[in-house]
Amino acid sequence: MSDLKAMLQDLVIANRILAHEEVVDAYGHISMRHPDRPDRFFLSGSRSPELVTLDDIIEYDLDCNPIDQRGRAMYTERPIHGGIYRARPDVNSVVHNHAYELIPFTVSKSVKLRPLLHTSASIGAEIPVWDIRDKFGDTNMLVTTLDQGHDLARTLGKNRVSLMRGHGCAVAGSSVYDAVSTSVYLKVNAKLQTEALHFGELTYLSPGEIAQMTGMNTQGPTSRAWEYWSRRCGAKP
Amino acid sequence: MSDLKAMLQDLVIANRILAHEEVVDAYGHISMRHPDRPDRFFLSGSRSPELVTLDDIIEYDLDCNPIDQRGRAMYTERPIHGGIYRARPDVNSVVHNHAYELIPFTVSKSVKLRPLLHTSASIGAEIPVWDIRDKFGDTNMLVTTLDQGHDLARTLGKNRVSLMRGHGCAVAGSSVYDAVSTSVYLKVNAKLQTEALHFGELTYLSPGEIAQMTGMNTQGPTSRAWEYWSRRCGAKP
Amino acid sequence: MSDLKAMLQDLVIANRILAHEEVVDAYGHISMRHPDRPDRFFLSGSRSPELVTLDDIIEYDLDCNPIDQRGRAMYTERPIHGGIYRARPDVNSVVHNHAYELIPFTVSKSVKLRPLLHTSASIGAEIPVWDIRDKFGDTNMLVTTLDQGHDLARTLGKNRVSLMRGHGCAVAGSSVYDAVSTSVYLKVNAKLQTEALHFGELTYLSPGEIAQMTGMNTQGPTSRAWEYWSRRCGAKP
Amino acid sequence: MSDLKAMLQDLVIANRILAHEEVVDAYGHISMRHPDRPDRFFLSGSRSPELVTLDDIIEYDLDCNPIDQRGRAMYTERPIHGGIYRARPDVNSVVHNHAYELIPFTVSKSVKLRPLLHTSASIGAEIPVWDIRDKFGDTNMLVTTLDQGHDLARTLGKNRVSLMRGHGCAVAGSSVYDAVSTSVYLKVNAKLQTEALHFGELTYLSPGEIAQMTGMNTQGPTSRAWEYWSRRCGAKP
Numbered sequence: 041m042s043d044l045k046a047m048l049q050d051l052v053i054a055n056r057i058l059a060h061e062e063v064v065d066a067y068g069h070i071s072m073r074h075p076d077r078p079d080r081f082f083l084s085g086s087r088s089p090e091l092v093t094l095d096d097i098i099e100y101d102l103d104c105n106p107i108d109q110r111g112r113a114m115y116t117e118r119p120i121h122g123g124i125y126r127a128r129p130d131v132n133s134v135v136h137n138h139a140y141e142l143i144p145f146t147v148s149k150s151v152k153l154r155p156l157l158h159t160s161a162s163i164g165a166e167i168p169v170w171d172i173r174d175k176f177g178d179t180n181m182l183v184t185t186l187d188q189g190h191d192l193a194r195t196l197g198k199n200r201v202s203l204m205r206g207h208g209c210a211v212a213g214s215s216v217y218d219a220v221s222t223s224v225y226l227k228v229n230a231k232l233q234t235e236a237l238h239f240g241e242l243t244y245l246s247p248g249e250i251a252q253m254t255g256m257n258t259q260g261p262t263s264r265a266w267e268y269w270s271r272r273c274g275a276k277p
Numbered sequence: 278m279s280d281l282k283a284m285l286q287d288l289v290i291a292n293r294i295l296a297h298e299e300v301v302d303a304y305g306h307i308s309m310r311h312p313d314r315p316d317r318f319f320l321s322g323s324r325s326p327e328l329v330t331l332d333d334i335i336e337y338d339l340d341c342n343p344i345d346q347r348g349r350a351m352y353t354e355r356p357i358h359g360g361i362y363r364a365r366p367d368v369n370s371v372v373h374n375h376a377y378e379l380i381p382f383t384v385s386k387s388v389k390l391r392p393l394l395h396t397s398a399s400i401g402a403e404i405p406v407w408d409i410r411d412k413f414g415d416t417n418m419l420v421t422t423l424d425q426g427h428d429l430a431r432t433l434g435k436n437r438v439s440l441m442r443g444h445g446c447a448v449a450g451s452s453v454y455d456a457v458s459t460s461v462y463l464k465v466n467a468k469l470q471t472e473a474l475h476f477g478e479l480t481y482l483s484p485g486e487i488a489q490m491t492g493m494n495t496q497g498p499t500s501r502a503w504e505y506w507s508r509r510c511g512a513k514p
Numbered sequence: 515m516s517d518l519k520a521m522l523q524d525l526v527i528a529n530r531i532l533a534h535e536e537v538v539d540a541y542g543h544i545s546m547r548h549p550d551r552p553d554r555f556f557l558s559g560s561r562s563p564e565l566v567t568l569d570d571i572i573e574y575d576l577d578c579n580p581i582d583q584r585g586r587a588m589y590t591e592r593p594i595h596g597g598i599y600r601a602r603p604d605v606n607s608v609v610h611n612h613a614y615e616l617i618p619f620t621v622s623k624s625v626k627l628r629p630l631l632h633t634s635a636s637i638g639a640e641i642p643v644w645d646i647r648d649k650f651g652d653t654n655m656l657v658t659t660l661d662q663g664h665d666l667a668r669t670l671g672k673n674r675v676s677l678m679r680g681h682g683c684a685v686a687g688s689s690v691y692d693a694v695s696t697s698v699y700l701k702v703n704a705k706l707q708t709e710a711l712h713f714g715e716l717t718y719l720s721p722g723e724i725a726q727m728t729g730m731n732t733q734g735p736t737s738r739a740w741e742y743w744s745r746r747c748g749a750k751p
Numbered sequence: 752m753s754d755l756k757a758m759l760q761d762l763v764i765a766n767r768i769l770a771h772e773e774v775v776d777a778y779g780h781i782s783m784r785h786p787d788r789p790d791r792f793f794l795s796g797s798r799s800p801e802l803v804t805l806d807d808i809i810e811y812d813l814d815c816n817p818i819d820q821r822g823r824a825m826y827t828e829r830p831i832h833g834g835i836y837r838a839r840p841d842v843n844s845v846v847h848n849h850a851y852e853l854i855p856f857t858v859s860k861s862v863k864l865r866p867l868l869h870t871s872a873s874i875g876a877e878i879p880v881w882d883i884r885d886k887f888g889d890t891n892m893l894v895t896t897l898d899q900g901h902d903l904a905r906t907l908g909k910n911r912v913s914l915m916r917g918h919g920c921a922v923a924g925s926s927v928y929d930a931v932s933t934s935v936y937l938k939v940n941a942k943l944q945t946e947a948l949h950f951g952e953l954t955y956l957s958p959g960e961i962a963q964m965t966g967m968n969t970q971g972p973t974s975r976a977w978e979y980w981s982r983r984c985g986a987k988p
Contacts (some may be wrong), residue, residue, distance in 0.1 A: 078866070090848055156804065157919050158847070158893075161892075228851060232853050232855060235945055238855075238945070239858070239862045239948075240860060240861040240862060241860045241861065242858045242859060243860065243917065244858070244917075245892075249884075249890065249917075250768060251889075252889065252892075264778070265778070267798070267802065268777040268801060271801075272801070274791055
């Protein structure tokens with residue numbers, strides 16, 4: 041049996057890190073698949089990530105029903121998480137965020153996000169863009185139904201990241217550490233690529249380089265970056 | 278009768294939020310219509326929003342005369358508020374700000390601000406630009422007369438936001454929460470659209486999407502964003 | 515006789531404000547003409563503005579000789595100040611800074627800095643660029659001789675600001691409050707104009723608007739902006 | 752004999768400064784050649800620069816073998832340091848960083864980084880770009896072998912800085928103070944040049960100006976900038 045409590049504490053820290061590194065603002069969330077029951081996942085109740093505590097964490101089944109809600113408000117967009125966990129057994133953590141740097145790439149009809157910095161290799165060579173309007177027409181843009189969540193998961197496919205038009209992204213990681221690191225460097229890569237658009241022809245990471253680097257930053261709770269981020273956000277002394 | 282004191286405390290918090298989120302700097306202000314007397318509104322005395330306290334709040338009639346000034350200095354631009362409250366019975370809160378991200382849109386003769394991010398839907402599909410020079414010629418650019426305030430309100434029309442050339446904007450909300458949220462995401466949208474100008478053809482929010490999302494973020498003092506913003510600026514523990 | 519001590523304390527606060535508002539970094543300085551002896555001025559010894567205290571302030575004559583050095587290290591670029599005070603009796607405070615936003619305007623052969631935001635009107639309609647290389651050839655770029663200081667003052671002429679190629683700027687104010695405010699909004703205007711370069715044809719402030727607004731933000735130590743800036747940087751409780 | 756302990760304490764402060772000034776994030780490092788044994792250098796164990804303490808500092812020979820590891824984890828990229836110290840007897844400190852502002856210049860096939868601000872003169876007139884792929888094909892992009900370290904040092908040649916494609920840079924300084932200052936203003940120059948790309952034809956620093964300014968900011972631990980940076984990051988009271 042896994043040390044579930046320690047893992048949930050790291051999920052709380054992950055919320056704080058994403059807020060402190062400005063991956064999320066008032067909105068956005070990170071979940072973790074239950075380490076012992078792959079048909080369950082953990083996600084905070086409806087609260088801004090910077091403020092999440094252990095008491096806010098709710099357990100869900102893959103249809104996004106709470107196991108023990110205890111009156112806590114729930115994120116309406118939890119089908120992003122349920123949809124991806126059902127489609128992708130290799131995924132153990134999902135981040136949904138609206139990092140500002142990403143948005144131009146979600147609304148552009150011509151420019152594709154693509155890794156050019158070594159620490160961003162984990163975002164993957166192919167990053168699709170899901171547009172809720174394609175299948176569901178005019179909506180309030182939120183992923184509130186299982187049908188929408190499954191559709192997003194289909195667009196994500198086998199990739200690590202899917203952008204969401206006019207909205208943000210979904211990041212699929214092998215662990216909480218992986219999903220956090222990928223989210224941070226997704227944002228960094230978007231910022232750098234936006235600037236580099238003005239620099240003429242560019243050299244991107246090659247497929248071979250991407251393959252060798254993926255997951256490299258994210259060995260777990262003892263990694264250098266995790267120590268740094270968790271201390272910066274005040275989650276560790 | 279409304280719980281006026283709690284509402285005024287939230288008006289003070291709104292001042293702090295706008296400062297902390299860098300919507301305002303030394304200048305800019307937010308007002309609230311009196312909940313029980315629609316011919317009155319509340320606005321701080323002349324002070325930077327970050328420093329406003331309950332003692333600074335002055336009550337005004339719609340011609341911007343103070344009810345009980347008690348020697349406090351007044352913002353010269355209060356006709357922005359009086360003008361909009363008189364013209365728009367549906368408006369209960371007005372923000373005037375100079376958020377830097379907006380300014381290029383106020384001086385451009387060709388680029389129009391337009392929502393592309395779902396959380397920015399509340400800024401509305403149509404955002405006019407008011408130029409004080411059109412009717413009043415060379416001025417010190419400040420909206421200091423009722424005539425100027427009414428002219429600005431006419432340009433605003435039925436919209437949620439009017440830009441002001443070389444100056445900033447006026448935001449008209451259904452509540453303090455709505456006006457704050459719209460002001461924050463107006464700034465965010467301006468920043469994103471400025472970057473996205475270099476990304477070729479873009480997909481903007483559709484009228485149907487804007488309609489479904491407007492006001493969605495702003496259910497009031499218990500909303501997720503309000504909790505987040507009020508804690509970030511230190512106004513709540 | 516003026517209240518010199520209070521004025522010197524505000525000069526110290528001005529140093530802190532310029533650092534906190536990121537007008538200066540490790541380098542840059544602000545001086546004040548002696549209120550009772552126009553042939554003297556006050557300037558900190560060689561120290562980063564964020565760290566300046568009352569003990570660091572040195573009195574100089576207009577040839578930049580210290581009146582009572584007491585072993586304190588001196589800024590080598592004090593001729594910027596002496597040069598301008600000698601040429602411009604109307605100037606009572608000078609700021610020299612390298613605000614990053616300005617630098618592109620100092621090295622461009624075609625783009626001119628020009629006010630487009632109302633709070634930036636005080637930077638003036640005409641902003642010349644001084645290039646030390648024109649008269650002095652290859653140097654270490656620093657204004658270290660009286661001859662260089664006088665040459666810079668000649669380029670400044672009757673204007674409020676002169677840019678310095680590859681280096682920064684000199685700002686000439688009627689008071690410490692005016693020089694600080696102009697320096698802050700010079701930086702803001704540069705940032706906004708850099709972004710607005712991509713927005714097609716622009717509307718700038720008219721000469722009549724500039725005339726009506728100049729000096730408007732800077733009524734002195736009781737102004738709204740001074741209270742805001744001095745509290746933000748921690749110089750006042 | 753040098754005051755080694757004081758120098759090592761400054762090496763720790765240098766780590767903090769580079770983090771606070773956002774030259775490094777979770778990754779990046781700075782080393783110092785042993786002042787009495789030129790065949791040795793000091794470098795922190797594997798830790799983010801913001802968190803480095805005196806206990807983390809490990810002594811290495813020029814083949815990057817630790818003298819007294821005591822179980823501490825090591826940076827895998829220490830061959831960047833060993834490679835440069837072996838090739839360049841004049842270099843006493845090396846910084847490796849991924850400052851975001853630099854990355855577009857490392858991946859562009861046409862735009863060259865070049866100093867345009869006087870405080871950035873120390874980055875040098877010529878800044879080569881090393882691409883690990885040229886000699887080593889697809890890798891994980893990290894400089895983990897002595898062969899790679901020597902190859903990077905060959906590209907650096909007699910210059911002060913070499914960029915690294917899709918990765919960051921190596922900075923070679925005459926002292927820790929020089930390497931820190933050059934790293935800070937390398938980042939600043941990259942940011943400014945990126946913006947100035949849109950400003951038409953530019954005036955860069957001339958070779959004569961670069962020669963006169965190189966090393967000017969970095970007289971040692973008593974310099975104005977060092978006092979400023981070390982207090983800003985909290986390393987000194």
